[in-house]
Amino acid sequence: MFGVSIPELVIVLIIVLVALGPERLPGAARTLGKWLSVFRKSSDSVRREVYNALYAPAEDMSREFRESTRELQAFKEELIGDLMKRNPAELTCEQRERVEEHKAKQAQEEEDKETPPDDLEHTEAPKS
Secondary structure, eight states: OTTOOHHHHHHHHHHHHHHHHHHHHHHHHHHHHHHHHHHHHHHHHHHHHHIIIIIHHHHHHHHHHHHHHHHHHHHHHHHHHHHHHSOGGGSOHHHHHHHHHHHHHHHHHHHHHHSOOOOGGGSOOOOO
16 A cells, blocks of 8 residues: 555554544544545546546547548448449549459458358367
């Protein structure tokens, strides 16, 4: 606790008992308890303020970024779909390359869906 060992804490308590005496020690303990309570409430308040000022807006920005990314991805897919509907002779070389890349990506995704995962139980462990 704050780098103070139990024997050191006992020594401090004995010095406080001797300095304050048994009559004033309960009052001092109550006052110390009140100060610690105020400090704890203040630190909780500061922690809440920091969270509200930093983390909550960052989460909102992250959520908005993900939504924008999904919208852009959908727009891209729509554009590529429109390009695929066109006559290939009307497309520029760059547009044809994008359509071919998209077709290859779709074919790879379909192949990945159909291919079962490898059985890992039959693989040998590497020898050291």
